[in-house]
Amino acid sequence: MPQHLWLKMANLVFELEKKLATTPSSTAISRNIDRMKTVLEEAGLLLLNPLGEAYNEARTDLEASITGATADRLFVLDVIKPIVYTQSDGRRSLLQKGVVIVGNK
Amino acid sequence: MSSTINFAIDLGTTNSLIAKAHNGRVDVFKNPSGMKTTLPSVVAFRKDRILIGDKAREYVEKDPTNVFASFKRKMGTGERFFVPNNVSFKTPIELSTLILQELKHFIFTGESPSSVVITIPASFDTVQSNATKEAGYAAGFQEVLLLQEPIAASLAFANKTGKDGLEGQWLVYDLGGGTFDVALVVIEDDEMKVIDHEGDNFFGGIDFDNEILTRLFIPYLEARFGIQDLSSKMLSSNGKYNKLYYQLLYKAEEAKIALSSYASTDIEFDFTDEADETHEVYFSVSREKFEGIILERLQSSIAFIRDLLSRNNLQASDITEVVLVGGSTYIPLVRSLLTQELGVTINTSIDPTTAVAEGAAWYAGSKPCRVVSLSAAQEPSAATSPTSGTPAIVVKTAYQANSRDAEEYLAATIQHAPTGSTYRITRSDGGFDSGLKPVQPKISEMLLLVPNSMNIFNLKLFDQQGFPLPASIPEITIVQGKFSIYGQPLPNDICLEVDDTDNKTTHLELIFERNAILPIKKTITKTLSRTIIKGSDDQLLINVLEGSRYASPPSNLPIGIVGISGRDLPADLVKGSDLDLTFEISESRDITVTAYISQIDKEISEVFNPSSRTVNITRLQQETDYLHRLAKRQLDNLLKNEKYEESATLQQTLEELETILRKLRQLTADDVTDTKYQLDDQKRRLAQAIATVEKGDKLLELKEEYYEKRDMYRLLLLQTDNKELQQRLEGLHAAESAWINNCSTQFLKLKINELDRLTWEVRKKDIGYVTSLYMYYTTKPNEEYSNQAEIRSLKKRGDEALTRQNTHELLSIIYRMYELLIDKDQDEAIKGTGLRG
Numbered sequence: 050m051p052q053h054l055w056l057k058m059a060n061l062v063f064e065l066e067k068k069l070a071t072t073p074s075s076t077a078i079s080r081n082i083d084r085m086k087t088v089l090e091e092a093g094l095l096l097l098n099p100l101g102e103a104y105n106e107a108r109t110d111l112e113a114s115i116t117g118a119t120a121d122r123l124f125v126l127d128v129i130k131p132i133v134y135t136q137s138d139g140r141r142s143l144l145q146k147g148v149v150i151v152g153n154k
Numbered sequence: 155m156s157s158t159i160n161f162a163i164d165l166g167t168t169n170s171l172i173a174k175a176h177n178g179r180v181d182v183f184k185n186p187s188g189m190k191t192t193l194p195s196v197v198a199f200r201k202d203r204i205l206i207g208d209k210a211r212e213y214v215e216k217d218p219t220n221v222f223a224s225f226k227r228k229m230g231t232g233e234r235f236f237v238p239n240n241v242s243f244k245t246p247i248e249l250s251t252l253i254l255q256e257l258k259h260f261i262f263t264g265e266s267p268s269s270v271v272i273t274i275p276a277s278f279d280t281v282q283s284n285a286t287k288e289a290g291y292a293a294g295f296q297e298v299l300l301l302q303e304p305i306a307a308s309l310a311f312a313n314k315t316g317k318d319g320l321e322g323q324w325l326v327y328d329l330g331g332g333t334f335d336v337a338l339v340v341i342e343d344d345e346m347k348v349i350d351h352e353g354d355n356f357f358g359g360i361d362f363d364n365e366i367l368t369r370l371f372i373p374y375l376e377a378r379f380g381i382q383d384l385s386s387k388m389l390s391s392n393g394k395y396n397k398l399y400y401q402l403l404y405k406a407e408e409a410k411i412a413l414s415s416y417a418s419t420d421i422e423f424d425f426t427d428e429a430d431e432t433h434e435v436y437f438s439v440s441r442e443k444f445e446g447i448i449l450e451r452l453q454s455s456i457a458f459i460r461d462l463l464s465r466n467n468l469q470a471s472d473i474t475e476v477v478l479v480g481g482s483t484y485i486p487l488v489r490s491l492l493t494q495e496l497g498v499t500i501n502t503s504i505d506p507t508t509a510v511a512e513g514a515a516w517y518a519g520s521k522p523c524r525v526v527s528l529s530a531a532q533e534p535s536a537a538t539s540p541t542s543g544t545p546a547i548v549v550k551t552a553y554q555a556n557s558r559d560a561e562e563y564l565a566a567t568i569q570h571a572p573t574g575s576t577y578r579i580t581r582s583d584g585g586f587d588s589g590l591k592p593v594q595p596k597i598s599e600m601l602l603l604v605p606n607s608m609n610i611f612n613l614k615l616f617d618q619q620g621f622p623l624p625a626s627i628p629e630i631t632i633v634q635g636k637f638s639i640y641g642q643p644l645p646n647d648i649c650l651e652v653d654d655t656d657n658k659t660t661h662l663e664l665i666f667e668r669n670a671i672l673p674i675k676k677t678i679t680k681t682l683s684r685t686i687i688k689g690s691d692d693q694l695l696i697n698v699l700e701g702s703r704y705a706s707p708p709s710n711l712p713i714g715i716v717g718i719s720g721r722d723l724p725a726d727l728v729k730g731s732d733l734d735l736t737f738e739i740s741e742s743r744d745i746t747v748t749a750y751i752s753q754i755d756k757e758i759s760e761v762f763n764p765s766s767r768t769v770n771i772t773r774l775q776q777e778t779d780y781l782h783r784l785a786k787r788q789l790d791n792l793l794k795n796e797k798y799e800e801s802a803t804l805q806q807t808l809e810e811l812e813t814i815l816r817k818l819r820q821l822t823a824d825d826v827t828d829t830k831y832q833l834d835d836q837k838r839r840l841a842q843a844i845a846t847v848e849k850g851d852k853l854l855e856l857k858e859e860y861y862e863k864r865d866m867y868r869l870l871l872l873q874t875d876n877k878e879l880q881q882r883l884e885g886l887h888a889a890e891s892a893w894i895n896n897c898s899t900q901f902l903k904l905k906i907n908e909l910d911r912l913t914w915e916v917r918k919k920d921i922g923y924v925t926s927l928y929m930y931y932t933t934k935p936n937e938e939y940s941n942q943a944e945i946r947s948l949k950k951r952g953d954e955a956l957t958r959q960n961t962h963e964l965l966s967i968i969y970r971m972y973e974l975l976i977d978k979d980q981d982e983a984i985k986g987t988g989l990r991g
Contacts, residue, residue, distance in 0.1 A: 071424075071432075077755055080734060087677055097604070102560070106200055106209050108602060109187040110585030114400030115216045127397060129404055134583060134604070141607065143584035146188050146208075148404060150397050 055092050056133060056145060062086060063096060063131040095141065097132040099125045104151040110143060117152035125149045159299065159521045162271040162514030163257055164306070165250060165286065167226040168331040168358065170195050171511035172257040175519025180512045183260035187584040191508060193257060196223040197249050199237045203589035204576075206256040224332070225249045227355060229289075230282030247289045254293035255620030266621065268525045269297035271518040273510050276302045276337045276351040294619035296525040301517050303328065303510050304337035305346050307479045310513030314504045322474040323349070325459065325498075328510075329488065330480035332358035336459055338466060350466050352458045357451065359410070359482040365447045366406035367399075370439060371421075378435075379427045398425070413441045414484045445487045452487060456495045470496040477501045479509045545570045547615065547625040553601070556633050561600045564630060566613065568593050571625075574618040579630075582610040590616070606635035644670050648739070651697040651707045652991035653683045654900065656907060659780075660986050661900040662710065664703045665737050675738040683990035686727040690720035694727065694988040695773050696735060696749055698762075704897035708777050708841035712834065714745050714762035715770040725754055733989070769830040775818045778837050782811045785844050792847075804847060807840050814840075845898060856902040857894070863909040870916050879915060886912075924964050928952055931971040939974040948974075 062085045069078060089096060097110075104113060104123040110132045115123065125147075132147035164171045169192040173182045182191045188208065198210035198221040205213070213221045220239045225246040234243040258266070274286050283300055290298035304326035321341070328335040335353035339346060368385060376384050388399035405421050412419035418440040425435045463470060476498050482488065483506045492500055504512065548569040554562055568577070571593045579588040579599055586602045593615060603609045611630040615623040649662035666674055686692050695717050701710030718727075734750040748759040785808045792801040814833050821829060864887070871880050886908070893901065917923045932949050939945040948967050955963040 076757075077752065080750055080752070083677065084679060084734060087679075095604075106198075106203070106205055106213070107586055107588050107599075109209060109587040110602075112208065113212050114404070115212055116396045116400065127401065129401065132585070134585070141583040141604070143188055150400050152397065 050092075052135070052144070055089065055094055058085075059089050059094050059096055059133055060130055060145075062089065063098070063128075066098075067128070093135050093137050094144070095134040095136050097134070097147070098128055099132060099147050099149060100128050101125060104149070110146055111151075112146040112148050113151045114149075115151050121153045123151045124154050126152045126154075157522060159267075159269040159271055159297070159518040159523045160515070161261075161267040161269070162273070162301075162306075162511060162518040163254060164273050164303070164508075164511035164514060165226065165253065165289075166195055166330065166510075167224055167333045167355070168195060169193060170253050170257060171508060172260050173508070173511040173515035174261075175515040180515040180519070182508045182511055182515075183257075183262065185260055186262065187580070187587050189584070191511075193253065193260070194223075195226065195253050196221065197225075197244075197252050198222075199239045199244075200589070201239055203591045204252065205589045206252055209587070209589065222249050224355075230279065230285040247285050247292065250286065250289035251292040254289060254295075258293070258620060266294075268295060269299070269518075269523045270295045271299045271301050271514045271521065273301050273303045273306050273514050275335060275353075276304050276348040277335075277353065278302075292619070294621055297523065299518070299521060301514050302337075302348050303335070303479075304339050304348050304351070304477075306511075306513035306517065307477055307509045308339050308346060308513065309516050310504050310509040311477050311501055313513070313516050323468070323472060324474050325462075325476045326479060327455075327459075327476050327483065327488075327492065328479040329455065329482040330358050331482070332356070332360055334358060334455055334458075336455070336462060338462055338468075350462055352462045354455075354458065357455070358480075359407075361451060362410055362444075362448050362482065362485070363403055363406040365451075366409055366439065366444065367402050369447045370443065371402050371406065371437065374437060375425060375435070379425070379433070381428060394426075398423075409439050410444070410485070413439065413444050414486060417441050441486070448485075448487065449491075452491055456491060459496065470498060473498045475499040475501050477509075478506050481507045544572075547571050547623060549613065549615070549625050549627045551613065551627070551630060553630060553632060555631065557603060558635060559603070560605070560634075561602055562632050562634075563598065564601050564611075565596070565598045567596055568615070569595065571615055571623065572617055575623060576616050577613060578616065579611055579613050582612065582629075586611070601630070601632065603632060603634040608633050644668055644672065644674075644739070646700045647703040648713075648737070648745075649699050649701070649703050649707075649710065650678075650680075650735070650737075650989070651695070651699060651987050652680070652989045653986035654904065654991050655683055655986075657900070657903045659900055659903075660707050661898075661904055661991055662699065662703050662705070662707055663991060665698070666739065672739055672741045672743070675736065677734060677736045680733050680735060681990040682727055682729050682731050682733060682988055683986065684988055685729040686718070686720050686723065686988060688720055688723045688726045692720045692988075693770075693772055694718040694733075695770065696747055696989070697770075697773060697987055698737065698745065698747060702896070704893045704901045706841065706845055706898035706900050708781060709838060709845055709898070711838070712769065714747055714760065715773060716747050716749060716758060716760050717770050717772065718749065718751075718758060723754065724756075727751065727753060769834045771818060771821055771825070771830055774830065774834055774837060775815070777841075778811055778814050778818065778833075781837065781841055781844055782808065782815065785811060785840075788844065788847055800847065803843075807843050810836065810840055852899050853902065856899055856906065860902060860906050860909070863906060863913070867909055867913050867916075870913060874916060874919075876916070879912060882912065918965055919961065921959050921961050921964075924961050924968070925956065928956065928964050928968055931968055931975075934975075938976055939971070940976050941974055945971065945974055 062082060066082050069082070086096065099111060102125050104111065104125055116126070127150040128147060130145060130148040133145040134141045135144045160175045162173050171182055171191055171193070173180050184191050185193060185207065193207045194211040196207065196210040196214060198205040198213045198217065200220065210221055211223070214223055220237055222235055222244070228246040229250065231246070234245050236243055270290060272286055272290050274283055278286070286300060287298045307326050307328065308324070323338060323340045326337045326339055333353065333355050334357040335351060337351040338349045340349055372384050375381060384395060387393045388395040390396060401423060405423060409419050409421055418438055421437045421439060423435055424432050426432045473496065476492050476496070478500060489500050489502065492498065549566060551564060551566040553564045564579070575593040576590040577593050577597065578590055579601065580586065583604070585604065588599055591597070601609070601611055609632045613627050613630065615625050617623055644666055645668065647664055647668045648666040650665050651660050652663045654661045665676055665678070682694070686694050695715060697707070697712060698714040699707060699710035700713045731753045734752070736748040738746040745762045746759065747762070748757060750757045785804055789801055789804045789808060792804060814836055817829065817833060868883060871883060932952055936942045936945050948971055952964060952967045955967060
């Protein structure tokens with residue numbers, strides 16, 4: 050399967066996981082999501098969810114929209130798309146920047 | 155030295171690109187961070203560093219006094235921008251210089267071009283053009299040629315479609331992210347010229363995103379949730395809905411892009427109303443609706459064209475075609491409106507985002523270079539410092555090579571760097587970039603780490619013109635998380651026993667490799683190899699063993715076994731259904747095995763630790779029984795070959811196995827004595843003895859079979875051009891030395907099977923082979939198949955497929971025939987684990 054389709058699938062899996070985090074759901078569904086993430090890993094994609102992490106301007110793994118006062122410490126408040134790296138032969142490279150909204154906690 | 159310039163830069167108002175002509179083609183370079191071809195033309199002067207591009211753009215609205223965009227519009231003016239953060243003034247030329255220097259970092263080939271073509275708008279006068287040249291020189295280029303953007307775009311199209319594609323007078327319609335330009339271009343006396351142009355500096359793709367937000371999303375939310383003036387609340391920086399503004403602006407852009415390909419798109423997001431209740435919002439946008447809200451703005455661009463034509467005394471019919479440039483021209487309405495309003499052919503044969511850079515590179519590829527182009531090693535700084543007597547730059551770094559934190563502190567000292575030098579630290583995967591920072595004798599930086607992996611950083615120094623400075627700085631490698639020095643390596647492979655139904659035995663499947671660092675976790679999905687009937691005594695066995703992955707299961711140490719009995723099942727576990735197995739080993743070597751059976755939604759979890767070994771009596775009985783049968787067969791062979799000495803040893807082994815079997819029959823499933831552990835140890839010892847005898851007897855035979863099949867497969871591959879399969883074979887060959895002299899017969903059989911599978915991959919494409927296979931099945935009497943009506947129909951279809959020589963169709967028929975064959979599994983009688991290998 051072409052890489053852009055794997056990436057699309059990775060974003061859908063991430064969205065599904067995000068929705069489940071806010072609503073009570075069966076562990077069976079979470080399990081299927083874990084399986085999907087394992088398949089994505091086998092396809093060479095590493096998904097990272099930066100929610101809650103500190104943000105600074107050196108983070109080129111993120112494409113941020115900044116809310117609030119920039120003078121204070123900034124954190125990732127919402128993740129629209131996850132960070133995705135490709136991994137093969139021990140090498141990793143950024144495939145998709147995480148699309149995030151950052152602001153003060 | 156290159157004889158032509160080759161390199162070209164599209165120095166845009168909104169975005170910039172760099173491309174190179176090489177060997178009759180053009181490559182557009184990508185940003186090593188994020189792999190995009192475009193670099194936003196934005197510069198941010200943050201407190202201690204300069205950011206250029208995407209990161210700078212993020213601060214445009216939040217820190218407008220220190221962040222500069224669209225400065226191209228001010229080229230050639232006396233305007234200077236005050237930067238509060240470093241209390242200095244910057245000119246548009248200096249800001250453009252930074253963009254040009256940043257684009258040089260996109261060149262991954264190690265070249266450092268001395269000459270470049272830079273594109274300028276058709277509207278640029280002499281002063282503005284010279285200002286652009288000055289920026290080029292300041293960025294370290296020694297020769298700068300300028301080319302008008304509409305000409306560059308036309309060249310890209312001409313090179314794609316051939317010169318015949320561009321004749322008479324044509325328009326270049328450039329609708330980018332934030333600006334719009336239209337130019338009238340003609341070829342006169344073999345020279346391409348811009349006759350006239352028109353434009354709007356505040357019209358582009360971002361306006362369409364805003365239209366979707368303000369005219370579709372906001373009215374819908376206001377109406378549905380009874381909110382007043384949502385727009386103002388979204389734009390207030392401390393307002394409740396400010397976060398939503400950015401979310402929806404992103405969604406609007408996504409919708410716009412999707413509507414270029416689809417007739418409608420669905421947007422979904424969470425919305426928290428005034429009463430703090432969160433709702434899931436699904437919003438469908440049709441292309442028709444989208445076109446309705448942008449039509450007016452697009453019509454104004456048509457009005458520009460009409461003005462341009464009328465002041466040049468031209469009719470739309472005098473225009474041969476319209477060349478499209480800029481990402482916003484992907485919008486179907488742009489294309490249909492131009493066709494409909496002007497009745498002119500639209501040329502869409504090239505990527506409108508990169509057209510200007512590509513065309514400029516074609517031009518650069520045809521222009522002779524007047525200065526010597528340098529390789530990275532010959533750059534001014536590299537060339538002068540060793541000979542000029544200036545001391546070499548010395549950089550020393552200090553950091554912790556292993557970390558359990560999300561960030562790690564790096565400290566460094568830098569000596570003898572020229573005044574005005576900058577440094578930059580980047581992570582090799584593109585996820586971290588410190589930006590440009592002024593060199594000081596002592597520097598420090600917090601380095602962001604990707605969890606549970608190796609992070610490689612590079613520290614580079616640059617002179618004032620952006621050229622790399624020569625300094626020997628080793629890579630900074632920091633291992634985060636699991637590879638910590640505190641972790642302990644596994645002394646042996648940890649494997650799972652699985653069934654090998656083809657060879658009627660079981661074999662080992664690697665879960666964790668020897669020397670893997672603890673703690674470690676892995677989830678795999680296995681398929682059931684037989685049905686476990688509800689209420690029966692049959693068991694599904696998850697048998698975890700420690701030892702060499704190349705050995706046979708009975709000779710490895712069992713460290714944990716989970717038995718799922720038919721008696722505990724609420725329903726039959728059907729052959730072919732999936733089972734999720736999670737294996738986890740803690741630093742203190744506790745092993746947790748969790749099995750989840752989705753078919754019955756049941757989870758079974760057991761923790762084992764090395765001090766309390768688990769022996770499953772049923773499994774032990776099966777294994778001993780299997781060893782007994784194996785030993786019996788071997789004994790018969792030895793006696794047949796009159797090897798009486800070896801047969802005496804084996805006879806004793808057989809007797810010992812019979813004793814174990816007898817004792818096992820007397821044990822209850824919940825026996826609390828040590829007997830089962832003793833019997834398990836004895837069984838393992840006997841298994842190793844049998845394996846030794848078997849090795850002498852069977853292994854040689856299997857090795858010969860393996861080598862023979864490998865060589866046959868190689869010959870087969872030589873007749874094809876399948877690089878991928880050839881590589882797989884080479885991989886198999888290269889790995890042989892690790893196992894060929896110390897593997898079990900089961901493992902060798904697996905490898906032979908692998909060769910059989912690879913051979914099949916090749917042969918199934920060979921119509922001759924597939925035909926012979928079909929003939930084999932079709933000549934069998936119908937009575938040998940389970941469904942005679944179906945087999946008759948299959949044979950009829952097969953004969954037809956044969957006349958068409960259709961390999962795929964024949965194969966699908968053969969597969970089905972094999973399925974229907976009655977006696978194919980008659981001798982498949984192993985009990986095994988129930989997990990398919």
